[in-house]
Amino acid sequence: MGDSVSPTGVDVAIVGAGPIGLCFAKALSRRGISAMLIDRQPRGAMSDPGNxxxxxxxxxxxRDILEALDVWPRVPDAERAPMRAARVFDGESLFAMQIAPGAASDDPLACLVPNRVIRRAAYQAATATDSVGAxxxxxxxxxxxxxxxxxxxxELRLGDGESVRAELLVAADxxxxxxxxxxxxxxxTFQHGQxxxxxxxxxxxxxxxxxxEWFGHGQTLALLPVSEFCSSVVLTLPPAEMEALMALSEGDFNADITRRFAHRLGPMTRAAEPHRYPLASVYAERFVGPRQALIGDAAVGMxxxxxxxxxxxxxxxxxxxxLIGEARSAGQPIASRDLLKRYQREQRLATGPLFAATMAIVGLYTDDRPPARLLRKAVLRAGSAAWPVRRLIAGHLMRAGGDR
Ligand SMILES: Cc1cc2nc3c(=O)[nH]c(=O)nc-3n(C[C@H](O)[C@H](O)[C@H](O)COP(=O)(O)OP(=O)(O)OC[C@H]3O[C@@H](n4cnc5c(N)ncnc54)[C@H](O)[C@@H]3O)c2cc1C
Structure with a gap:
């Protein structure tokens, strides 16, 4: 880039210090590989992220991967909410497909942790002095x-004019x-219009x-258990209806949510500010390029x-x-074409089917025409009757990680 000042040298430059960028930098550091994290946010927003x-x-x-990265021990016990099972309802019906771990397992199906807490823990792990880390x-x-x-x-040029030279550029933004x-x-990119x-x-x-998970007509509701008398409500609506809901007074908002949940948990009251997200799914056509890779939502936004x-x-x-760690240990380049292609192949295999299945579920459950309603009832009953289907989903949630 024609600069007289010599550039800062680093093994991997990562754009985006969200939860994925932070964990990636920590994982590289643990393998003795130097990383640079570039984020448009100031450090204060990373060390103490907002809700x-x-x-x-x-x-x-x-959880196994976060444990290996020293992130999980930084998540306070009070912020870990076990999710023992998942129930899927359709419309007014009380019939539900239940997904749960096998009777022999004490482990919950999943553990709910606020994103803010994960981000903070990942930042703390990435900034902690680590005797083995680069x-x-x-x-x-x-x-x-x-x-x-x-x-x-x-070769990178940052907004403030600094030049950086890296072996590999990773997008985690x-x-x-x-x-x-x-x-x-x-x-x-799929805009869901919701x-x-x-x-x-x-x-x-x-x-x-x-x-x-409750697929009503014209809306999708979910309830995630936070503590005995507190849950995170997740509601999907068309934008105009969401606008009207957000404009309600707190009392009317509480009454509206209580009604949507058909009073199944009694009166409900707001415990935090609501947040709204326009829904879009993204699947990158390629996850790698010459000396380039995509990770996290930059590769697959589910x-x-x-x-x-x-x-x-x-x-x-x-x-x-x-793959990078193995290459470095063997004295091989860390950004070779073969290495990146292998990452792409394996990550596409791991994400493609789930992305497609999620898109199919979204399509099926947001379509309120009678054939779609019949089909989803049939799917629920089939899933419920077929214990291998439930076992498969539970197995996916509970499978141990960090197997490389
Ligand atoms: C409502 C909701 C619920 C969810 N629930 C779950 C769940 O239960 N389980 C689950 O696995 N996932 C869930 N997700 C998805 C999960 O939140 C994301 O997959 C995750 O946050 C992706 O992390 P990331 O680091 O890839 O991206 P992000 O969190 O988007 O971070 C990107 C980072 O890049 C920075 N950045 C952006 N652009 C630039 C730029 N041009 N230059 C420099 N820096 C830049 C940003 O400041 C940010 O720090 C949920 C998502 C939503 C919206």
Missing amino acids: DGREIALTRAS EILWRDGREIERHETTDAGV GRFSATRRSMGTPAH HMLVCRMQHEEPHDQSAW HPVTAHGFNLGLQGLWRLVS
Whole structure:
């Protein structure tokens, strides 16, 4: 890039210090590989992230990876809510498909942790002094202005003029990734035309530590168990209806949510500010390019209905970091074409079927025409009768991770 000042050198430059970028940097550091984290947010927003209303249902495999990265021990016990089972209802029917671990297992199906707490714990782990770790360089409040790939490496120019040379550039800047665009990587983007509201609510009746997914007509409701008398409500509505709901006074909002849940948990009252997300799913056409890779939502931005975005992102970064670590130990280049292709192949296999299944579920459950209603009743009954189907889903949630 024609600069007289010599560039800062680093093994891997990561754009995006969200939960995935932070965990990836920590995982690289643990393998003795230096990383630079570039994020447009200031450090204060990373060390003490604001509440975004998201409760992340962590699978067994994700908890294992977070444990290996020293993130899980930094999640206080009081912030871990076990989810023992999941029930799926259709319309007014009280019939539910239940997904639960086998009777022999004490382990919950998943563990709910607020996204804010995961981000904070990941930041603390990434900044902790680690005797075995390589250095993590921080470039907060900054973005990439441009980048160029050569045979020797990737050259980056940051917004403040700093030049950086890396072996590999990794985009971890979320589902609308500007880095992915600047890499020239197209992505399949699906706008669902729906908004999702998330909000913690207190209720008078206890829940049984089960998550409810409830496909009513014209709306989708979910309830995630936070503590005995508190749940996170997740409601999906068309934008105009969501607008009207958000404009209600707190009392009317409480009454509206109580009615939507058909008083099953008694009167419900708001315990935190509601947050709203326009729903879009994204699947990148390629996860890699010359000396480039996509991880987390920048590669696969899942619809939250199946609660897998972060879980899949963790698996992906673990895959990539394991390949990079093996290459470095063997004295091989860490950004070779073969290595990146292998990451892409494995991560597409792990995410493609679940992405397609999630899109099918979203399509089926947001379609209120009579044939779709009949079909979903049949699907629920088939799923409920076929214990292998339930075992498969429960097995996916509970499978141990960190297997490389
Ligand atoms: C309501 C809701 C509920 C969810 N529930 C679950 C769940 O139960 N289970 C689950 O597994 N997943 C869940 N998810 C998905 C999960 O939250 C995401 O998969 C996860 O946050 C992705 O992390 P990320 O680090 O890839 O991206 P992000 O969290 O989007 O972080 C991206 C980072 O990049 C930075 N950035 C962006 N652009 C730039 C730029 N141009 N330059 C520099 N920095 C930039 C941002 O500041 C940010 O720090 C849910 C999502 C939603 C919306």
